[in-house]
Amino acid sequence: MARFQFKGFDESGGKRSGDVEAEDIQLAVTQLEKDGLLVTSIKPRKSAGFGFSNGPTLADIEYFTSELSVLLESGLRVDKGLGILLKHMDNERLKPVIKQITARLKSGVQLSEALAEHPNVFDELYTSLVRVGEESGDLGGVFKRLANELKERKELRAVIQQALVYPAVILVVCIVSVLFVFNFVVPNLTNLFSDMQTLPWYTSALLGVSDWVQQYQIYVGLALAIIIVAATRYKHHATIKRISQYLRERLPLVKTLSLLSERARFSSALAVMLESGVAVDRAIGLAKNTISQQTLWQQVNSASEKLKRGESISGTLGSTALFSGYYRSLIVVGEESGEISRVFAEIADRSRGELNAWVKRLTTLLEPLLILTMGAIVGTVVVVMMLSINSITDVSL
Template structure:
């Protein structure tokens, strides 16, 4: 595999207008040749020294969207991929496109090449692309995949937005608490200890925490930082940690309903896509049994549904209302009787999308007073603990 680097360039076009951009290439001379071929002059090239990053989900969705537009515009598939590669600015994705083009040129199909490289795409998406290739509707399939991914990313952004505010308030609360324990509490400790006064238990606990932080604060800070960084790194790399995170969220008050609605939307959206592409129900369900699936609850449910299907039971009879909802199970049952399962899955997805939006909005409104109360409680407890000895002295007088 060739080493690919990022280069920033500045040049003038044939109309003497200054143009700037980013190109990925093996060296600066390759960039210069590309720019000269486009008619640029007075070329200035500078390499950007940065570590390659994994492409974001939005970049993969953009790849699907642009490839679908090019194919629907009757541009040959191989040429469309080359255009995608030329406009790519992510090194990892660029290398993936290089390998993808090499496999396709050697005789592999698009879906087989993606399956062989085995990164950035789910089993469901690869199956849909394979169906699109066989039916000659690859552009339509890619458009549907891009729409489904966009909806999932929109949902993820909403959830992150709701969680961002509590996180900021929690960080501020921790910083204020540390500031009080490190700078304010020691001054009160000197005042009270000089008088050899018996301190209330709350004040004694505050003094103990303050003394511990002053002596071992850096050690505890390093340990906490190491734990947080390790968790964030391993959670992205190992599916088990992500699955544990999903499990905790599904049992956390206020967030359990959001987790369930998200699971229903994800399941019905992907199932509707595959059923609409005339993929058999059993094959569509098998696509959810991926090792990269973070939601192990959903994976267990799909395995149970598959085993019951093979025994001759209906699909709806294998769905648990505790994993999804009784309303969804009833709607799936009705769809099976009317042979409109794909349309019903789309309908279910739309219904629970509206309910999820409402839950997220409600949660964001509830978080503000709860967090203010939480922050005020912590600071208030510290202040009360500091002034309790003064109240005791006043009572004695």
């Protein structure tokens, strides 16, 4: 699906502008004309610089869902609630999408169908739950559960970002400190050794490293920048995804972080689906799409197929790497007691708790480790410089 910017007029002659998603520009025009718009200009929307998406974020969707759930639970109709949100909405990323959904509702389309036309914003799990709410007449309750699930997902993402960003900041400080030493401190001492015919091996090594850093640091920095930008811009490319999957499944620390987050997301989504009255096999089939690790996705998909053949939930999901022995026993208890949705909600809460504790341990460990590494490098440089100066002056340290 591509995104297009359009300008035009509605049936009353008022100016309209915004974004629309469609397979191509002709289908986009057709869709707008069905909504009663006279299109005067339309063009592909340019993506943000360096390939970063300028579409609605998870926080935007969580805010929209939460606000709409409050309006629906107060007794307002969907179209009225969306109208109120649009009137007071300043979010330019989400506003065009809500405008299009409102227009589709006015043309007689159901809310779930209108949401499904924006798969990059509202995933299949979201639209399926809304469809369940429409069928059951509990749309307000469904949006409330969705808002809670999205809030927990946002908090989970924040925890993961903390686990990655905080050590990265310390690492950057360490790298900057080392670069400062090799670019400014060591070169200032080079003149001391200019008259020496033979240098100690450690002095030669130090000066050689300093020369190499000064000569190639720009190229190394550019190469790293290109790799980061390319990985971000083409993150959905098959090769990039394979590399990402390989690292997430095999690197010790990353593997633990990935497994905990995958379990929390899957269990939370599954609990919401079951609480909303979705059948177990259908709920697992939808919840599995929250899993990004390919091996785990395949295992859960296989479990879903076995469940359709009549096998137990504990026997199918319990055989996957997603759940350890303790969580398998919880699933057995939930299945036997008929409280399976409550059990998966408990698993999600416990997994988030484990993830929080793991992140705190990781950051507590990495901070002194990185500082010690920086201290060891800088200290080694200082010792080598003192030994080199001592070899020139023959003064005992």
